[in-house]
Amino acid sequence: MRMIGAIRCVLTRDLLLALRRPSDVATALLFFVIVASLFPLGVGAEPNQLRAIAPGVIWVSALLSSMLSLARLFAADHADGTLEQLLLGAAPLGVVAAAKVTAHWLVAGLPLVAIAPVIALQYDLPATLYGTLALSLLLGTPVLSLIGAIGAALTLGLRGGGVLLALLVLPLYVPVLIFGAGSVDMASAGLSPAGQLQLLGALLVVSAAFAPWAIATALRISTE
Amino acid sequence: MLEASDLELERGGRRLFRSLSLALAGGELLRVAGANGSGKTTLLKILCGLLSPQAGEVRWEGTPIRLLREEFSKQLLYLGHAPAVKDELTAAENLSIACTLAGVTASEQSVREALDAYGLPRMDVPVRSLSQGQRRRAALARLLLSAAVPLWLLDEPFTALDAKAARFTSELIAQHVARGGAAVYTTHQDAAIGAAVARVIELE
Numbered sequence: 326m327r328m329i330g331a332i333r334c335v336l337t338r339d340l341l342l343a344l345r346r347p348s349d350v351a352t353a354l355l356f357f358v359i360v361a362s363l364f365p366l367g368v369g370a371e372p373n374q375l376r377a378i379a380p381g382v383i384w385v386s387a388l389l390s391s392m393l394s395l396a397r398l399f400a401a402d403h404a405d406g407t408l409e410q411l412l413l414g415a416a417p418l419g420v421v422a423a424a425k426v427t428a429h430w431l432v433a434g435l436p437l438v439a440i441a442p443v444i445a446l447q448y449d450l451p452a453t454l455y456g457t458l459a460l461s462l463l464l465g466t467p468v469l470s471l472i473g474a475i476g477a478a479l480t481l482g483l484r485g486g487g488v489l490l491a492l493l494v495l496p497l498y499v500p501v502l503i504f505g506a507g508s509v510d511m512a513s514a515g516l517s518p519a520g521q522l523q524l525l526g527a528l529l530v531v532s533a534a535f536a537p538w539a540i541a542t543a544l545r546i547s548t549e
Numbered sequence: 550m551l552e553a554s555d556l557e558l559e560r561g562g563r564r565l566f567r568s569l570s571l572a573l574a575g576g577e578l579l580r581v582a583g584a585n586g587s588g589k590t591t592l593l594k595i596l597c598g599l600l601s602p603q604a605g606e607v608r609w610e611g612t613p614i615r616l617l618r619e620e621f622s623k624q625l626l627y628l629g630h631a632p633a634v635k636d637e638l639t640a641a642e643n644l645s646i647a648c649t650l651a652g653v654t655a656s657e658q659s660v661r662e663a664l665d666a667y668g669l670p671r672m673d674v675p676v677r678s679l680s681q682g683q684r685r686r687a688a689l690a691r692l693l694l695s696a697a698v699p700l701w702l703l704d705e706p707f708t709a710l711d712a713k714a715a716r717f718t719s720e721l722i723a724q725h726v727a728r729g730g731a732a733v734y735t736t737h738q739d740a741a742i743g744a745a746v747a748r749v750i751e752l753e
């Protein structure tokens with residue numbers, strides 16, 4: 326009961342904070358839209374080429390956008406001392422970390438899933454692929470939040486932490502990128518994307534099970 | 550209740566303390582005194598388990614606190630150097646969140662009363678627009694809701710407070726000790742806490 330109370334408390338707290346400071350949410354989303362919109366301008370408006378690069382570009386933009394919002398995940402709490410109170414909470418730290426990551430995904434990941442079809446429109450991606458694209462992002466973006474949060478916890482309070490975070494986390498994002506963009510490529514080639522999506526699902530299950538405890542340990546180490 | 554034995558800590562190549570031992574029973578008050586940079590905050594962080602000492606250990610009812618983790622956290626109230634309030638939230642939201650996380654049940658009514666007792670204005674404004682002293686009060690209002698928590702660890706509870714609020718805070722600490730709770734606080738002023746007699750640890 327106490328654990329559920331703590332999860333609900335952290336979730337509402339972080340969502341309320343995001344609501345009171347909407348610019349943070351808007352920044353990550355706008356970044357995603359702008360990066361994904363720059364490619365057609367640079368590559369040229371050849372429809373076949375655009376269709377071919379669309380899944381990769383959308384996925385890379387999602388990675389970078391999730392990266393951008395991660396740096397603040399624990400840094401703000403660390404600065405005002407509320408992180409200490411989270412560390413000394415009555416619920417296990419792993420549970421608190423899971424709730425924080427969930428809130429981060431709801432604020433920074435889910436909007437990407439919703440807006441991806443609009444971006445896909447720019448690339449003239451066939452409407453039949455929207456489902457696969459959205460599903461792959463729906464399964465993949467929580468993994469990005471979970472893995473990224475480990476990096477954010479490890480680099481907490483370090484000078485130049487933002488760059489270090491990118492160096493640490495982006496290589497770990499590679500499997501998500503490959504399976505995520507791969508699933509849309511498969512679907513566009515007329516094959517079943519089920520295999521790739523299942524692998525993404527497996528990544529999600531594994532990271533949801535282990536990442537919260539890794540985040541908790543990383544937080545304890547970096548606050549020492 | 551709380552025991553620490555042979556604590557040793559080095560920070561930035563300087564030894565802050567070594568073979569420091571202390572024991573605290575219910576109804577006892579301990580003041581940690583010392584100059585700036587003498588390790589008062591560090592000692593408090595070790596006592597609540599946020600830092601681990603290089604040597605020695607802290608025990609709660611005989612069990613090392615690193616084995617207890619959340620079980621120990623439930624028994625203590627730690628108020629650190631920073632007020633630990635979120636600028637974007639109101640004082641009432643901050644207080645009720647802090648209590649829920651600490652496993653203390655606080656109704657909306659009791660949260661309101663605690664804030665009133667600390668003289669915070671009845672306005673639903675974000676803490677950002679409050680003064681430093683009012684922020685501190687918003688954090689300290691947790692003391693009023695934490696009567697059931699046996700161990701209080703307070704880092705500089707009187708900073709930024711006016712005379713009246715400081716007196717009120719020290720009364721709350723005295724009441725807590727009188728009901729059989731234990732409290733450790735740091736300060737560099739020699740402030741007396743009600744009728745309770747504080748033992749003093751002086752750090753060099």
